[in-house]
Amino acid sequence: MQNLSLKFPLLAPGSVDFDSLVPVIPSTIKVLLLMPVANWQAKKLFPISPSLKTPFSDSLESLSLVLDIITDELVTFITRSLSNLLELCLEDNPGSEADLDNDLTNIGLQALGLCQNLTHLSLTRGKQGCSSTFRRVNDFGLLMLAEGCKQLQTIRLGGFSKVRDAGYAALLHSCKDLRKFEVSTASCLSDLTCLDLDEAATKITEVRLLSCGLLTSETAISLSSCTNLEVLDLSGCRSIADSGLSSISQLSKLTLLDLAGADITDAGLSALGNGSCPISSLCLRSCRRITNNGIASLLCGSGTINKTLVAFDIGNVPRISGRAVTLIAKNCERISSLCLRNCVLITDPCLETLGLDRHGSGKSTLRMIDLSYCTRLSRNFLRLFDPLVDPPLFRGLRWLGVGKNVLERRGGSPTVAEILERKPGLTICGSNCEMGCRNQCHPDVRTL
Numbered sequence: 001m002q003n004l005s006l007k008f009p010l011l012a013p014g015s016v017d018f019d020s021l022v023p024v025i026p027s028t029i030k031v032l033l034l035m036p037v038a039n040w041q042a043k044k045l046f047p048i049s050p051s052l053k054t055p056f057s058d059s060l061e062s063l064s065l066v067l068d069i070i071t072d073e074l075v076t077f078i079t080r081s082l083s084n085l086l087e088l089c090l091e092d093n094p095g096s097e098a099d100l101d102n103d104l105t106n107i108g109l110q111a112l113g114l115c116q117n118l119t120h121l122s123l124t125r126g127k128q129g130c131s132s133t134f135r136r137v138n139d140f141g142l143l144m145l146a147e148g149c150k151q152l153q154t155i156r157l158g159g160f161s162k163v164r165d166a167g168y169a170a171l172l173h174s175c176k177d178l179r180k181f182e183v184s185t186a187s188c189l190s191d192l193t194c195l196d197l198d199e200a201a202t203k204i205t206e207v208r209l210l211s212c213g214l215l216t217s218e219t220a221i222s223l224s225s226c227t228n229l230e231v232l233d234l235s236g237c238r239s240i241a242d243s244g245l246s247s248i249s250q251l252s253k254l255t256l257l258d259l260a261g262a263d264i265t266d267a268g269l270s271a272l273g274n275g276s277c278p279i280s281s282l283c284l285r286s287c288r289r290i291t292n293n294g295i296a297s298l299l300c301g302s303g304t305i306n307k308t309l310v311a312f313d314i315g316n317v318p319r320i321s322g323r324a325v326t327l328i329a330k331n332c333e334r335i336s337s338l339c340l341r342n343c344v345l346i347t348d349p350c351l352e353t354l355g356l357d358r359h360g361s362g363k364s365t366l367r368m369i370d371l372s373y374c375t376r377l378s379r380n381f382l383r384l385f386d387p388l389v390d391p392p393l394f395r396g397l398r399w400l401g402v403g404k405n406v407l408e409r410r411g412g413s414p415t416v417a418e419i420l421e422r423k424p425g426l427t428i429c430g431s432n433c434e435m436g437c438r439n440q441c442h443p444d445v446r447t448l
Contacts, residue, residue: 113148
């Protein structure tokens with residue numbers, strides 16, 4: 001056995017008997033994932049004495065742990081015991097502010113710098129609504145990490161509230177083979193981090209800077225020098241404006257762009273629609289200043305996005321109406337996934353246009369659509385998804401999100417049960433889940 005993944009659903013960290021688990025982990029294992037795990041249990045994977053080795057010390061190349069808390073001691077145990085480690089992923093969610101005396105500090109980051117063979121590193125805290133951050137790590141910790149781990153190709157950091165531009169920039173400039181760079185909820189990260197990327201600009205293919213409140217369009221302009229960039233995620237960066245899109249639109253390899261919550265307007269979408277990006281996935285959720293005219297400029301410009309776009313999210317954009325949906329239906333040849341959640345102007349007739357086969361394939365290209373909180377849909381809108389309708393609509397659909405606000409309406413025809421009986425393979429989610437929910441245990445996810 002080379003890979004071992006153990007997930008303990010619905011169990012609190014510390015509820016698993018590690019004394020019996022550790023001895024059965026094969027000595028030849030290369031990849032190990034455990035979740036959730038208490039910090040004190042995770043330390044049992046490694047011997048107390050530096051002179052001893054775990055059975056898998058020489059074989060383990062990838063370690064992933066989801067913990068209650070990441071501490072210096074645990075990181076030191078890992079770096080001391082696993083000499084051949086190539087990939088390390090540590091995630092925690094303390095639930096409250098961590099004890100300053102029992103947390104990750106610059107010492108732990110310095111210890112990580114001893115793992116000079118690391119190519120992939122992920123350290124994140126507080127992904128699910130936890131306000132706790134790594135308060136005892138600052139620029140010095142990341143400088144030490146950058147000095148030791150120069151072979152890193154993937155870096156993913158979340159919750160480092162005290163780290164400033166100097167620390168993040170050190171990683172970008174020291175790791176010459178860096179391909180993927182992600183930082184989330186970094187309150188001190190500004191445009192200076194991505195200034196003068198030099199060598200990094202030629203190799204990096206993925207940048208995700210999530211909910212970094214100080215970032216502006218200057219960062220987008222700086223990233224336009226990354227000519228091989230394929231993925232750019234600036235979701236939650238609310239000061240990204242139109243000038244940033246003008247620069248981004250020239251990235252000839254960009255396939256995924258997420259601008260959720262950005263301060264862009266129709267003018268920015270026009271620049272994107274006339275650009276050279278082969279974007280297949282575009283998220284404009286909560287970009288509240290864009291209108292139907294912006295969607296027209298995006299999809300009817302001189303660029304190629306109308307031919308490459310596969311996944312499109314325009315949820316929670318208040319001025320999006322049926323006109324925008326009609327433009328998508330007529331111009332997007334490959335659209336497969338469309339999010340319209342909380343677009344309150346969407347009505348039945350525009351959905352009918354969306355469900356038609358307009359490209360001669362015998363069925364609509366659409367596979368997933370999210371209509372949660374679309375409150376102007378009639379109580380009988382499900383008839384559009386009934387295969388008995390003539391002509392049949394949405395023939396290739398596999399997932400439909402309708403939300404409780406729709407399912408709770410009484411007297412609609414046909415019912416969800418009738419649609420599912422007539423359309424095997426379709427999943428209908430009535431619990432406002434995000435796109436593509438497949439949790440069959442969920443009471444509001446119904447499928448045949």
